[in-house]
Amino acid sequence: MRTSDVVAAAAARWPERTALVFGDRRWTFRELEASAARQAAALSRRGVKAGDLVGLLMPNRPEWLFSFYALSRIGAVAVPINPAYTAAEVTSIVDVVGLRALVLDPRLEAVADAGRLERGGTDVLIVGAPDALEGAPGDEAPGAGRSDSELAVIFFSSGSTGNPKGIAHSHRNLGMIAEAVRTNWRITAEDSLLVAMPLAFVYASVVECLTAIGAGATIVLHDRLRPEAALARIAAGEITVIMGVPSMYRMLLEAAGSAPPRGRLRLCATSGDVVPAALDREFERVFGCPLFELYGLTEVPHIVAHTPGPDARSRPLSCGRPLPGIAAKVADDSGQEVGLGELGELVVRVPWAFLDYYRNPEATEAVVRGGWFWTGDLVRRDADGYIFMVERKKELIKRSGFNVLPGEVEEVIHRVPGVAEVAVVGVPDARHGQRVKAFVVPDAGRAPSRDEILAACRARLAKYKIPEDLEFIRELPKGPTGKIKKKLLR
Incomplete structure (x- = not known):
C-alpha cells in the first residue's frame, strides 16, 4: 500500500472523524484526503510527474502533510528538508539529490535562495502564493505503476556529519513502520497524538502521523512544542499519546509546575537520547504516565520498544526488546556476538530497513554487510532480550x-x-x-x-x-x- 492509499483508506472508513488539528482549525479524514488531492492536481499542473524529486522546506504546518501525501498520489518522491537548516545546508542537499521542484514556506525564501534554485531548473512553489498550489482533484497525473516498492521519500538524518546522506525509503517501508508502531503501542481511533517534532524527520511524519492516519487517530500538530498549549489540550482530554525526545518532556514538566493536568494521557514514548533516570521518575510522578524508551534510526525506524502490559516497566532504563520480525545481535568489531551484559554494537536485520543512501553506494556498503545493518550504537542486552542503550560508538x-x-x-x-x-x-x-x-x-x-x-x-x-x-x-x-x-x- 502506498502512503496516499493509507490516507484514502482512512477517508473511506472514517470520513467525518477528526484527522488533523492545527491551532483552531480541524480537518476530517475526508477533508485531509481532498486537500491532498487538490495539492496533487496543483503539482501536476506545474509539471511534477512520477519519479520527480520534490523538496519540502516548511516548518510544521498542514500544507506539509498535504504535499507529502500529494506527491505519493502522483508517484513523485518527497525530499523533506529540515527548516532549521542554513542556506549552505539546504544547498548541499539540493546538490546531493537534485530537485524538480521545491514546496517552500514564504518565511524561508532567503534560506532556500529561491532565485538560484530556479536558475538551476528547480520550480519553486511558495505556499500561499497566488496559483502556486491550486488545482482541482482528478487533474493529477497517475502514479507510474502504483507499486508500493517504488521510492517514496529521501530523508536526511539530523545526525549526519560531513557531506549529507539521503536515506531512501519505499512506500512499503513506510507502511510497515506505521503498522509496527500501531500494533506495538495499540494506537486506535480513540487516540490523539501530539506531533511537535519536525515533520522533516521520519519520527514525526511516519512513526507518528502515518501511524495515526492508519489507525483513524487524530494528529494534534504544533509548529514547535508550545508547552502551555500542549498542557491545555492534555487537560481537556485532547491528547492521549506523546512521542518525543527527553527535552520535550523536561519542557512539559517545567511548564506544568505544581498543577499538572492528567486528562486522558496514556502513553509517553521517547527516543533520540538516553533518558536520565531523574527525569523518568519525575515525569511519572507529576503526570501519572511513565516514559517508555524506544529505539530506531532514520535508516531503521522504530525497531526496539517496550510493549504495554504488566512487564512494561520491569526494566525502566531499557529501550525494550526488538519488535517481531526483527533479528538483532550485539557484536564486537569482527561481527562476533558478545556475552550477555557485555558492551557491543547493535546489529540488526529489519524488514523495513532503508533502501540505500541515495547515490552513495560506498556509504551504504559501510553500514550494510551481509544483509545486517550496523547501527553505530553501543548497547548491552540482558538474558530476556531487553536492550539497554549505552552510547553512540563515535561518542x-x-x-x-x-x-x-x-x-x-x-x-x-x-x-x-x-x-x-x-x-x-x-x-x-x-x-x-x-x-x-x-x-x-x-x-x-x-x-x-x-x-x-x-x-x-x-x-x-x-x-x-x-x-x-x-x-x-x-x-x-x-x-x-x-x-x-x-x-x-x-
Whole structure:
C-alpha cells in the first residue's frame, strides 16, 4: 500500500472523524484526503510527474502533510528538508539529490535562495502564493505503476556529519513502520497524538502521523512544542499519546509546575537520547504516565520498544526488546556476538530497513554487510532480550587506553542537586589522547558548585572517568529534534 492509499483508506472508513488539528482549525479524514488531492492536481499542473524529486522546506504546518501525501498520489518522491537548516545546508542537499521542484514556506525564501534554485531548473512553489498550489482533484497525473516498492521519500538524518546522506525509503517501508508502531503501542481511533517534532524527520511524519492516519487517530500538530498549549489540550482530554525526545518532556514538566493536568494521557514514548533516570521518575510522578524508551534510526525506524502490559516497566532504563520480525545481535568489531551484559554494537536485520543512501553506494556498503545493518550504537542486552542503550560508538571517550562512557558520567552529574542538564564529551589531549569534559546547565534557582559535582564524581566513578574540565553554560546546543549536538561542544 502506498502512503496516499493509507490516507484514502482512512477517508473511506472514517470520513467525518477528526484527522488533523492545527491551532483552531480541524480537518476530517475526508477533508485531509481532498486537500491532498487538490495539492496533487496543483503539482501536476506545474509539471511534477512520477519519479520527480520534490523538496519540502516548511516548518510544521498542514500544507506539509498535504504535499507529502500529494506527491505519493502522483508517484513523485518527497525530499523533506529540515527548516532549521542554513542556506549552505539546504544547498548541499539540493546538490546531493537534485530537485524538480521545491514546496517552500514564504518565511524561508532567503534560506532556500529561491532565485538560484530556479536558475538551476528547480520550480519553486511558495505556499500561499497566488496559483502556486491550486488545482482541482482528478487533474493529477497517475502514479507510474502504483507499486508500493517504488521510492517514496529521501530523508536526511539530523545526525549526519560531513557531506549529507539521503536515506531512501519505499512506500512499503513506510507502511510497515506505521503498522509496527500501531500494533506495538495499540494506537486506535480513540487516540490523539501530539506531533511537535519536525515533520522533516521520519519520527514525526511516519512513526507518528502515518501511524495515526492508519489507525483513524487524530494528529494534534504544533509548529514547535508550545508547552502551555500542549498542557491545555492534555487537560481537556485532547491528547492521549506523546512521542518525543527527553527535552520535550523536561519542557512539559517545567511548564506544568505544581498543577499538572492528567486528562486522558496514556502513553509517553521517547527516543533520540538516553533518558536520565531523574527525569523518568519525575515525569511519572507529576503526570501519572511513565516514559517508555524506544529505539530506531532514520535508516531503521522504530525497531526496539517496550510493549504495554504488566512487564512494561520491569526494566525502566531499557529501550525494550526488538519488535517481531526483527533479528538483532550485539557484536564486537569482527561481527562476533558478545556475552550477555557485555558492551557491543547493535546489529540488526529489519524488514523495513532503508533502501540505500541515495547515490552513495560506498556509504551504504559501510553500514550494510551481509544483509545486517550496523547501527553505530553501543548497547548491552540482558538474558530476556531487553536492550539497554549505552552510547553512540563515535561518542565513546578513549583516555589512556580506557573507554569512558559519557552517559555513565552524565548520570552521576545529573544526580547533583541544582543540575538541570549535562553533556559529557571527549576533547583532544596530547598526553592521554582524550580527556573528559563536562558542560553543565544549572537550575535557575540553585547552581551547584564545581566542588559538589567533582565530589559526586569521585564518590561514584573511577579516577579516569572524572571530568578534568568542567564548564557551566546557559544552555546546551540542540538540533530541531531536541537532541544535544555534542559535536559543537568538542
